[in-house]
Amino acid sequence: MEDQARIMQSLGGVTLAAHSVQGGMALPPPHGHEGTDGDGRKQDIGDILHQIMTITDQSLDEAQAKKHGLNCHRMKPALFSVLCEIKEKTGLSIRGAQEDDPPDPQLMRLDNMLLAEGVSGPEKGSASAAAAAAAAAVGGGADNSIEHSDYRAKLTQIRQIYHTELEKYEQACNEFTTHVMNLLREQSRTRPISPKEIERMVGIIHRKFSSIQMQLKQSTCEAVMILRSRFLDARRKRRNFSKQATEILNEYFYSHLSNPYPSEEAKEELAKKCGITVSQVSSIGSTLTPTVSNWFGNKRIRYKKNIGKFQEEANLYAAKTAVNAAHAVAAAVQNSQANSPTTPNSGSSGSFNLPNAGDMFMSMQSLNGASYQGAQVGGSVQSQGDTIRHAISQAVGYSDGLRGHLYSPHGLNVNGGWHDAPTPSSVTSPTEGAGSVHSDTSN
DNA sequence: GGGGATGATTAGTC
DNA sequence: GACTAATCATCCCC
Numbered sequence: 001m002e003d004q005a006r007i008m009q010s011l012g013g014v015t016l017a018a019h020s021v022q023g024g025m026a027l028p029p030p031h032g033h034e035g036t037d038g039d040g041r042k043q044d045i046g047d048i049l050h051q052i053m054t055i056t057d058q059s060l061d062e063a064q065a066k067k068h069g070l071n072c073h074r075m076k077p078a079l080f081s082v083l084c085e086i087k088e089k090t091g092l093s094i095r096g097a098q099e100d101d102p103p104d105p106q107l108m109r110l111d112n113m114l115l116a117e118g119v120s121g122p123e124k125g126s127a128s129a130a131a132a133a134a135a136a137a138v139g140g141g142a143d144n145s146i147e148h149s150d151y152r153a154k155l156t157q158i159r160q161i162y163h164t165e166l167e168k169y170e171q172a173c174n175e176f177t178t179h180v181m182n183l184l185r186e187q188s189r190t191r192p193i194s195p196k197e198i199e200r201m202v203g204i205i206h207r208k209f210s211s212i213q214m215q216l217k218q219s220t221c222e223a224v225m226i227l228r229s230r231f232l233d234a235r236r237k238r239r240n241f242s243k244q245a246t247e248i249l250n251e252y253f254y255s256h257l258s259n260p261y262p263s264e265e266a267k268e269e270l271a272k273k274c275g276i277t278v279s280q281v282s283s284i285g286s287t288l289t290p291t292v293s294n295w296f297g298n299k300r301i302r303y304k305k306n307i308g309k310f311q312e313e314a315n316l317y318a319a320k321t322a323v324n325a326a327h328a329v330a331a332a333v334q335n336s337q338a339n340s341p342t343t344p345n346s347g348s349s350g351s352f353n354l355p356n357a358g359d360m361f362m363s364m365q366s367l368n369g370a371s372y373q374g375a376q377v378g379g380s381v382q383s384q385g386d387t388i389r390h391a392i393s394q395a396v397g398y399s400d401g402l403r404g405h406l407y408s409p410h411g412l413n414v415n416g417g418w419h420d421a422p423t424p425s426s427v428t429s430p431t432e433g434a435g436s437v438h439s440d441t442s443n
Numbered sequence: 444g445g446g447g448a449t450g451a452t453t454a455g456t457c
Numbered sequence: 458g459a460c461t462a463a464t465c466a467t468c469c470c471c
Contacts, residue, residue: 238449238450238451238466238467238468239450239467239468240448240449240450240467240468240469241449241450261459261460291450291451293459293460294450294451294452295449295450297459297460297461297462298449298450298451300460300461301461301462301463302448302449304461305462
């Protein structure tokens with residue numbers, strides 16, 4: 001320690017001296033200190049530094065021996081403290097420049113996406129949740145569940161690959177970090193390396209590895225996107241309504257031909273009856289099941305476009321609804337006769353099987369070849385009841401000889417709009433309450 | 444395979 | 458937000 005203190009004092013401008021050595025130059029004489037004693041010390045330091053400079057040119061054994069010699073040299077602590085001072089000065093600027101890197105937004109996006117897709121994060125988390133959501137959106141069909149499980153299986157595969165690769169990267173990163181730290185600790189015996197510097201080096205290594213990890217995450221995201229798009233493409237495939245569903249929808253459409261705008265409640269009930277959805281509700285995309293809203297939208301347009309083509313269909317459904325009405329009314333009449341002659345038609349069909357009385361009236365008029373003359377709303381309850389009774393007899397008689405009768409396209413006005421559908425979004429059937437799917441024949 | 448039927452999508456309107 | 462009209466894409470029958 002005495003030597004060290006003396007050297008520090010005698011050298012004065014240590015940094016300059018050290019820099020000179022680093023540049024391969026001879027040490028300059030200490031300022032204001034000359035003499036034989038100073039020359040000797042200068043010679044010692046010069047020797048040590050020269051040995052350090054040439055150590056890499058020597059063979060391993062030779063270098064080890066030299067290293068040992070240097071470590072044991074009496075001047076080593078003095079030299080070490082000089083190097084410490086230099087490092088302290090240069091280290092400050094490096095530290096200031098490299099600390100507190102903000103989190104990479106790209107990496108954050110990738111992380112969020114992988115988490116949302118259920119690739120990263122807990123096993124039972126969003127992967128199955130997303131798949132379950134997809135399944136819920138799709139409905140309950142057998143082929144749907146196959147698609148669902150297929151999607152889930154492929155997602156699990158991606159997840160497994162991702163985690164395996166991630167583990168590999170982490171392991172490699174840890175190994176490399178440990179290796180570098182050991183190396184630095186070893187080197188710290190011959191040159192000054194502070195813990196903070198080791199920490200900084202570890203940070204650099206982690207940054208390098210995290211850039212590799214980012215590539216892995218990017219590839220995984222791409223794979224998920226491809227899988228997702230393929231899966232959704234498969235889901236976008238059009239599925240036709242079942243025959244029964246089409247029947248139900250057509251029945252409603254033709255029985256409300258004057259105003260084929262089902263309310264939300266009506267749509268919901270129709271959807272329930274048909275086993276379909278009201279509208280597109282999936283967050284993932286289109287559903288497999290066709291929707292009531294789509295169906296009515298398409299039906300209205302196609303009916304309007306080509307009324308002639310739909311005449312036969314309209315006749316069929318008019319007859320069908322008439323027969324239904326006949327049965328219901330007959331039952332109601334029987335009921336009322338049996339129970340109380342003063343309360344006719346107390347029964348209900350329980351569904352929209354029976355048409356809107358006004359439309360029913362129109363349908364039957366059409367079946368008779370008569371054109372629809374006026375608004376259907378005005379009729380009294382009694383007169384509608386009479387009309388229905390009249391319709392019953394007509395319908396029963398028509399059920400066989402229906403084909404060939406002209407169905408007059410009612411409900412549409414000259415401009416192509418529906419008669420009494422002033423505000424389509426808030427339509428209520430003329431003779432029934434808003435959203436009622438049930439027949440108002442009992443009126 | 445062709446063509447009509449039909450469910451979904453999209454842009455524009457109210 | 459619901460609707461229309463045009464269009465796309467797929468299904469399904471011949």
